[in-house]
Amino acid sequence: xxxxxxxxxxxxxxxxxxxxxxxxxxxxxxxxxxxxxxxxxxxxxxxxxxxxxxxxxxxxxxxxxxxxxxxxxxxxxxxxxxxxxxxxxxxxxxxxxxxxxxxxxxxxxxxxxxxxxxxxxxxxxxxxxxxxxxxxxxxxxxxxxxxxxxxxxxxxxxxxxxxxxxxxxxxxxxxxxxxxxxxxxxxxxxxxxxxxxxxxxxxxxxxxxxxxxxxxxxxxxxxxxxxxxxxxxxxxxxxxxxxxxxxxxxxxxxxxxxxxxxxxxxxxxxxxxxxxxxxxxxxxxxxxxxxxxxxxxxxxxxx
Amino acid sequence: xxxxxxxxxxxxxxxxxxxxxxxxxxxxxxxxxxxxxxxxxxxxxxxxxxxxxxxxxxxxxxxxxxxxxxxxxxxxxxxxxxxxxxxxxxxxxxxxxxxxxxxxxxxxxxxxxxxxxxxxxxxxxxxxxxxxxxxxxxxxxxxxxxxxxxxxxxxxxxxxxxxxxxxxxxxxxxxxxxxxxxxxxxxxxxxxxxxxxxxxxxxxxxxxxxxxxxxxxxxxxxxxxxxxxxxxxxxxxxxxxxxxxxxxxxxxxxxxxxxxxxxxxxxxxxxxxxxxxxxxxxxxxxxxxxxxxxxxxxxxxxxxxxxxxxxxxxxxxxxxxxxxxxxxxxxxxxxxxxxxxxxxxxxxxxxxxxxxxxxxxxxxxxxxxxxxxxxxxxxxxxxxxxxxxxxxxxxxxxxxxxxxxxxxxxxxxxxxxxxxxxxxxxxxxxxxxxxxxxxxxxxxxxxxxxxxxxxxxxxxxxxxxxxxxxxxxxxxxxxxxxxxxxxxxxxxxxxxxxxxxxxxxxx
Numbered sequence: 001x002x003x004x005x006x007x008x009x010x011x012x013x014x015x016x017x018x019x020x021x022x023x024x025x026x027x028x029x030x031x032x033x034x035x036x037x038x039x040x041x042x043x044x045x046x047x048x049x050x051x052x053x054x055x056x057x058x059x060x061x062x063x064x065x066x067x068x069x070x071x072x073x074x075x076x077x078x079x080x081x082x083x084x085x086x087x088x089x090x091x092x093x094x095x096x097x098x099x100x101x102x103x104x105x106x107x108x109x110x111x112x113x114x115x116x117x118x119x120x121x122x123x124x125x126x127x128x129x130x131x132x133x134x135x136x137x138x139x140x141x142x143x144x145x146x147x148x149x150x151x152x153x154x155x156x157x158x159x160x161x162x163x164x165x166x167x168x169x170x171x172x173x174x175x176x177x178x179x180x181x182x183x184x185x186x187x188x189x190x191x192x193x194x195x196x197x198x199x200x201x202x203x204x205x206x207x208x209x210x211x212x213x214x215x216x217x218x219x220x221x222x223x224x225x226x227x228x229x230x231x232x233x234x235x236x237x238x239x240x241x242x243x244x245x246x247x248x249x250x251x252x253x254x255x256x257x258x259x260x261x262x263x264x265x266x267x268x269x270x271x272x273x274x275x276x277x278x279x280x281x282x283x284x285x286x287x288x289x290x291x292x293x294x295x296x297x298x299x300x301x302x303x
Numbered sequence: 304x305x306x307x308x309x310x311x312x313x314x315x316x317x318x319x320x321x322x323x324x325x326x327x328x329x330x331x332x333x334x335x336x337x338x339x340x341x342x343x344x345x346x347x348x349x350x351x352x353x354x355x356x357x358x359x360x361x362x363x364x365x366x367x368x369x370x371x372x373x374x375x376x377x378x379x380x381x382x383x384x385x386x387x388x389x390x391x392x393x394x395x396x397x398x399x400x401x402x403x404x405x406x407x408x409x410x411x412x413x414x415x416x417x418x419x420x421x422x423x424x425x426x427x428x429x430x431x432x433x434x435x436x437x438x439x440x441x442x443x444x445x446x447x448x449x450x451x452x453x454x455x456x457x458x459x460x461x462x463x464x465x466x467x468x469x470x471x472x473x474x475x476x477x478x479x480x481x482x483x484x485x486x487x488x489x490x491x492x493x494x495x496x497x498x499x500x501x502x503x504x505x506x507x508x509x510x511x512x513x514x515x516x517x518x519x520x521x522x523x524x525x526x527x528x529x530x531x532x533x534x535x536x537x538x539x540x541x542x543x544x545x546x547x548x549x550x551x552x553x554x555x556x557x558x559x560x561x562x563x564x565x566x567x568x569x570x571x572x573x574x575x576x577x578x579x580x581x582x583x584x585x586x587x588x589x590x591x592x593x594x595x596x597x598x599x600x601x602x603x604x605x606x607x608x609x610x611x612x613x614x615x616x617x618x619x620x621x622x623x624x625x626x627x628x629x630x631x632x633x634x635x636x637x638x639x640x641x642x643x644x645x646x647x648x649x650x651x652x653x654x655x656x657x658x659x660x661x662x663x664x665x666x667x668x669x670x671x672x673x674x675x676x677x678x679x680x681x682x683x684x685x686x687x688x689x690x691x692x693x694x695x696x697x698x699x700x701x702x703x704x705x706x707x708x709x710x711x712x713x714x715x716x717x718x719x720x721x722x723x724x725x726x727x728x729x730x731x732x733x734x735x736x737x738x739x740x741x742x743x744x745x746x747x748x749x750x751x752x753x754x755x756x757x758x759x760x761x762x763x764x765x766x767x768x769x770x771x772x773x774x775x776x777x778x779x780x781x782x783x784x785x786x787x788x789x790x791x792x793x794x795x796x797x798x799x800x801x802x803x804x805x806x807x808x809x810x
Contacts, residue, residue, distance in 0.1 A: 031575035120456045124791070127477075194641065197569035201463040202795040204456075205567070275641040277569035279649075280478060280792040 008083035008236070009075075011258065016232040017041035017225065019265040023192075026269025041228065045221050053217035058118050066113025067215060067222035073106040074229045081236050082157040084243070084257020085250060093154035096144045100137060103189070103233075106226065107133055114211035121203045125210030128280070132195065132207065135287035136188045142294035143181045147241060149301050150174060160240035168244065177297035179242060184290035186234040186264070188283070190227065193272040195283050205280075235264035309334070310374045314680035315531045317743040320759070323374050331362065331377035332386060338364040338373060339390045344661040346372065346746065346755045348386075348396035350404045351768045352424060356380055358404050361770075363744050363757055367679045372744050381427070385411040392661035395780060401429035415443050418488035418809055423496065441470040441486040448474035448481050456791065460489050467805035475791050483786040483794070485779055490809035498769040502529065502603075511598045514773055514807030519545075519552045519597040520749025521771070521807075524756040527682055527745040529603040532760060533734035539726035541605035542684040547721060548588060548597050548606075550714040553750040554625075555584035557707040557714075560802050561633055564704050567796045568645040576632035583625045590618055605731030610722075619722050626715045633708050646701035650785040650797035653698055662781045664752015664774045665710070666801055669703040671696035676748035690717050703800040737764040749774060751804065773807030 021038040028035025037043070055063065079089040080099050088095075111129055114122040148154055150171060151162035168175055188195040191208035203210050212223050239260030243253075278286060307324035326334060335345065347363040357378050364373040385408035386393040397408040398417045405427025408414065414429070419440040422428050432438070441460070454475055460468035468489040474482040494509050510525040511518045523545060530537055537545075562577025585595040592600035592608045600606055610618065636642050652662075657670035667674045675692040677685045693709035695702035742759045752774030761767035782801045786794060 027571055031571040032579075033575050120454065123454075124456065193569045199571075200567075200569065202567065203463055204458065204794050205792045205796075272569070273571055274639070275570070276565075276639060276645050278641065279645055280790055282644075 002087060005087050005089045007086050007254070008081060009078045009089060011083065012078050012081075012229060012232045012236070015258075015261075016228040017045060019231050019235065019262070020228055022262060022265040023269040023272065026266050027273050030270070030273030041224065045225060048216075048221035048224065049218050051217035053215075053219050056117060056214060059113075059116050059214070062116040063113045063214070064219070066109045066116075067219040067226070069109035070106040071222045071226040071229075073102045073109065074226045074233065077102040077106075077233055078229060080156055081233055082160050082240060083236050083261070084239075084254035085161070086254055086257075087157040087161070088155075091155040091157040095155045095157075096148065096159070097141075099156065100141055100144070103140075103230070104133075104137065106230070110211055110223070113215070117214045119214065121210050121213060124204075125207055128207045129211060132188055132283055132287065135284050135291065136185050139181055139287060139291035139294050140185045140189075142291060142298055143178045143185070146174065146178050146294060146298040146301050149298065156237075156240075163241055164244045171301060174297045174301045175241065177293045177300070179238065181290045181294040181297065182234070182238050182241075183267075184286060184293075186231075186238065187268065187271065188287055188290075189234060190231045190268075192268055194275055194278040195286070197277045205277075207280075231265070231268075232261060235261040238264055311369075311371045312374060312744065313371060314676070314746045315527045315682045315743065317531045317534070317738050317741045318374065319738075320740045320742055323376060323742060326375050326377045328377050328379065328383065331360065331375060332384075334373070334375050335362050335364065335386055335393070336389055338366065339392055339661075342367065342658060343373075344658075344663075345390070345392045345396065346744070346753070347757050347770055347772045348393055348400070349757070349768075349770045350400045350406065351376075351759065352404060353378065355424065355426075358400075358406050360400070361757065363755065365680070365746070365753075367674055370679050370681075372680070372746075374742065374744070379406060381405070382407040382409050384409050385414075387411050387413075391659045392777075394660075395776060405429050416488070418491040419443075420488070420491055420493070440488050443486065445472045445484050445486070446474070446482060450476075452476055453481075458794075469805050471794070473786075473791055473794070478790045478792060480786050480789050480791050480794070483783045485783050487779070487805055487808055490806040492806075492810065494810045495769055495771060499766050501766045501769070507602070512806075513771060513810065514749075514775070514804040515596065516556055517552065517749045517751065517754070517773070517804065517807065519548045519601060520747050520751075520754050521756075521773075522597075522601045523549060523683070524745045524747040524754045526601050526603045527747070528743050528756050528758045529734055529737065531743045531745065532737040532741060532758065532764075533603070534738070535604060535732055535734040537605055537683070538728040538730060538732060539684075540609075540728040541730050543721055543725055544591070544606045544608075544610060544730075545601055546684040546688070547610070547718060548591060548600055549747070549749075550718050551584055551588045551591070552597060554711055554714050554718075555581050555588065556750040556802075557711050558584060558629055558633075560799065561636065561704060561707055561711075563799050563802070564646070564700070564796065565636060565642065567799050568642055570636070570639065570642050573632050573635050573642075576628065576635075580625055580628050580632060583621065583628070587618055587621055587625070590614060590621070602731070604734045605729070607730075609730055610725065615722060615725065619719065622715060622718055622722070626719075629711060629715075633711070636704070637708075643701065645796065646704055647697075647699060649700040649793050650703075650789060650800055651697075651699045652781055652785040654696070656784055657698070657781065660780050660784070661777050662752075663777045664748075665703055665706050665750075666778050666781050667752065668692065668694045669706045670698035674753070676746045676753050680746045682745065682747065684721075688717065688721060690714070700796055700800040739764045751775060751802070751807075752778065771810060773804055773810070775803035775805075775808040778803050779808060 020041045025035045080095045082088040111126045114126040151159040153159045153162045196207040310323045343366045346365040351359040361376045405422040456473040458471040470486040472484045510522045513521040559581035565573035589595045654671040678692045747754045755772040757770040759768040
């Protein structure tokens with residue numbers, strides 16, 4: 001095992017809450033506000049970790065397991081993700097399928113915890129989460145399969161390493177379609193506008209937020225941290241395929257990868273500032289669209 | 304059968320009780336139904352207890368086409384045949400009468416308590432509940448849709464935002480809402496009962512807080528009632544300043560609402576700009592009278608604060624700046640397709656429903672019903688300076704937002720026009736003794752819609768009965784209907800597009 005491979009997960013562990021801070025800062029600037037401090041999410045996490053948790057009598061171990069399993073799943077997934085030319089901690093053929101499986105496990109744990117409360121709000125949120133992810137997951141898988149096909153490799157690290165500017169020159173449309181599809185999946189999976197509104201206080205409109213209404217203290221800190229890591233994961237995935245890994249020397253390459261991750265966060269902030277959230281019924285159309293783009297890219301890539 | 308000649312009066316015109324016809328039940332019913340058939344509406348329908356056995360039912364019918372108000376009353380015992388099946392507008396009023404006085408409207412299709420308080424007449428209860436049974440708010444039979452896949456979502460009384468308490472029950476199939484039932488009453492303070500015997504030192508504070516965001520609107524309706532009964536004429540300068548305050552209240556609330564609508568669809572720029580501009584308008588009210596909500600400004604006989612030259616110029620300058628800011632912020636809404644996609648086709652309420660329910664204000668105008676007290680029942684300075692009635696026929700969230708925007712523009716133009724020159728008259732006169740045994744109805748167009756105060760005086764010139772109808776009282780049912788066959792996730796948006804008052808309803 002290459003010690004260098006510890007860098008991407010460690011960077012993610014340290015910097016991922018900053019991504020949310022960057023998004024919030026971009027949104028605030030668009031809205032003419034100063035916005036919360038960049039480090040606000042760190043403060044929130046520190047505050048939550050010091051708090052106690054209150055558990056409803058109607059909940060069982062399923063409720064308590066949700067945040068822990070969710071965080072563990074996303075941490076494991078992080079070890080599969082390379083960044084800026086640095087190989088991932090683990091790499092093996094087909095690891096991207098494990099990646100989607102781990103994200104599915106994270107969601108399953110959260111949905112189980114939400115249903116365990118027996119609250120009509122949380123049930124509603126769980127139903128929406130599953131409904132939307134059932135459409136986002138195929139899009140993600142097909143997009144990853146297209147990448148694998150293009151790179152002629154089967155592990156995330158090797159895919160990212162094999163993709164070069166030559167691919168962009170020769171099969172640019174294929175990769176562009178995949179980037180768009182992955183971008184849409186990123187917005188959906190991370191509960192961002194136009195799919196979900198992370199800032200809303202209105203339970204009836206929420207998807208992700210409403211599922212975690214009953215969590216507090218360290219449990220909620222785990223959820224918040226897990227969400228930040230998940231955002232980092234997707235940002236790293238998009239960056240990994242957009243910035244050709246082989247072209248730069250190792251350290252500038254890592255800096256470029258890191259910069260790419262934060263550029264994705266800025267992009268998310270811009271998207272959230274210039275458009276309203278979609279009506280819930282339209283969201284599946286968006287995600288089916290993402291799936292169609294990914295499928296088109298796959299077919300184009302077959303030649 | 305000859306019905307007595309109808310008693311037609313104008314907004315703020317006092318009339319002796321002896322001149323109001325006492326109608327037989329049949330004539331009363333006929334009068335109400337006929338008025339409603341001709342697109343008239345029930346501005347107020349309420350009970351005045353005469354004795355333990357007799358309740359006087361008053362009807363105030365508004366004829367928008369002629370600008371006249373028709374008064375009539377009849378007397379009923381413990382029960383009367385309900386008007387609601389023939390005239391749905393009276394639905395909410397009859398529930399109120401039943402709850403307050405224990406009189407049963409027989410055949411009422413939806414007879415449930417409205418505010419969840421014991422009857423005001425001991426021993427009488429429309430639901431025959433025993434006196435010692437505690438009445439819990441919103442503990443009632445809710446309408447239920449049965450079925451395997453039907454689920455019920457209960458929201459409130461504690462909400463996620465900083466808003467007033469109210470309870471909402473949704474009958475849903477997945478995301479689809481079949482039916483919404485709204486139960487209120489948590490804010491009931493018993494204001495109408497506390498006003499009887501007044502006016503006294505408490506009356507004005509009550510008026511200013513009937514609905515905290517409509518301070519000027521309600522206080523104006525009250526003051527005009529006192530002035531009408533005292534036959535006192537308010538100096539022109541005071542009248543202009545009152546309209547300035549009322550329009551500023553409208554501007555602040557409409558701007559805040561547009562920002563809140565943007566916030567509900569997750570569109571940040573307009574949400575935060577409008578939030579700030581609302582504060583600018585509130586500060587203009589503070590410039591006028593020292594209070595951001597206009598408390599302590601309007602008083603019977605005039606206003607308490609003058610707008611001298613330097614502050615007049617300051618206000619005009621601030622208005623010009625705010626007008627430009629508002630246009631920038633609000634036009635972002637109309638130019639962003641994702642926002643329009645959310646607003647259009649959401650929360651549709653047809654013109655027929657709006658008429659049948661007797662909606663008022665922004666909600667009615669957005670469903671193509673031209674109703675505006677400022678134009679149709681003008682009082683004070685609105686008699687001399689007209690404001691064009693805004694409107695949109697679409698009846699959806701977009702229409703309700705767009706009507707607000709039209710009204711913002713018109714109010715701004717109106718204020719800039721009126722503030723250019725203020726009449727040089729005193730600010731106040733002192734109202735004399737109030738007319739005895741009289742009744743007066745005053746309407747004012749608050750930012751939500753028509754505010755109606757009905758005041759009856761006793762032989763000593765004190766309030767024998769005081770009835771307040773907040774626009775929310777007419778419009779809550781409109782919200783419930785607008786949500787039929789909508790997505791439950793669109794409820795907050797629909798709710799905000801009506802933005803009704805809980806305390807104004809609960810009183």
